[in-house]
Amino acid sequence: MVFSTPIFLFAFLPFTILLYYFSQEKLRNLILLAVSLIFYAWGEPYAVILMIFSITINYMFGLLVDKSTRPVLQKTVLILSVIANLGILIIFKYSSFIIINLNTLLSTNLPDPQIPLPIGISFFTFQAMSYVIDVYRKDGNVQKNYFSLALYISFFPQLIAGPIVRYKDIDNQIRNRSVNYRQMASGIQRFLIGLSKKVLISNVVGELVDNLFIVSMDYWTTGISWLVIICYTLQIYFDFSAYSDMAIGLGRMFGFEFLENFNYPYNATSIRDFWRKWHISLSTWFRDYLYIPLGGSRCATWRIYLNQLIVFFLCGLWHGSSWNFVIWGLIHGLFLVLERIGLGNFVNKLWKPLQHVYTLLIVMIGWVFFRAETLSSATQMLTIMFGSGAKLSGYNLSQYITPLLLIVIIIGVIISSGYPTKILDNLENKYKHTKNIHIIACFKIACLTILMILSFSSIASGAYNPFIYFRF
Known part of the structure; x- marks a missing residue:
């Protein structure tokens, strides 16, 4: 089920809110768990069985890690839990990719199992893994209530496309939370x-x-080619950050506070800065559960560089079973290494707009590999972008740049810069103790009302409406 569909907006969500708030407090977690499983089963009923299996084994692993008194036994259970979770991910997400590559390398003819990819498997698997690891590290309390852990892993607002939520961040909220008027209003907004x-x-x-x-x-x-990559650069940011916004908003409606997942990444001045602002929950997950255990920045210089390349190789692979994603990850890993070696010092001395140009250029080159279906189409697109192999006459650019598209691109660029939000925040801080704050509040309500009407009108018309990160 997609958040931006009529069935969710006008049936599932209102029904869930009414059922939640008119039920007894002790039943609310069970209600959220039930509707979350229904939400996930809406498009893929079979995948619910896999999710319940994942919940069950990680519940057991968590208990075993907590009850084990011997460090060796604890570590053994932890390793088994990682193998089990990665095994699920490999079977359902990477089995075809592995077999295709083995057939190519070894000239074999192994059959492709063509296992359907369960939506959101990468997100809920990483959440389940982080729970057991945190229990092992004593960074979080073991959850002895099966249904509470099930709610954590399956909670519908962030189930399909994140943000990846750490159990320790919402442990207390699962056990004890309430929603006031301000939190509900903030969630709706x-x-x-x-x-x-x-x-x-x-x-x-x-x-x-x-x-x-x-x-x-x-x-x-x-x-x-440049029009396409500019549009895709805007599409993927506004698609994914929109899902995170909606997930955070929905969480607040039910008393949960999720951490931010984006902080205007296209305003970054380096690739390192970009990854502080893009998909924050994933980058911190890889930092805490892979980069630091590999040695992080506390080892020999060559190992630091290798660690970063390993992390971004796996980060790319996490996004999909394709060499395009791997290359996308390695591009970012390579430039992070180059910035550590000395490129970062050079970039920091540049005029700030040039720092943005450098960062966006690398990011957009990476997006070419991220979006293209094959390596050959990605390389073909890059050669066209930079002039080599471009057609002198081909599709007419003017027929695609409609007034609506041009307006949306301009608005998208302005919003992704973060300046409108900063201006509004500064005005609110400046006038928060004056009567003018009511004018600002009315302005925000008017803008939200207009946006809501325009959004609902577009949805009602049955316009184009995919979610990019559903396939990850």
């Missing part, structure tokens, strides 16, 4: 902001991207 980002920006630019990727690149011009 955040949800509407995310919905409008998704429907009014991401969908508009994304439709052009998908339409142009359907046709042959043989007729693309340099202008067309």
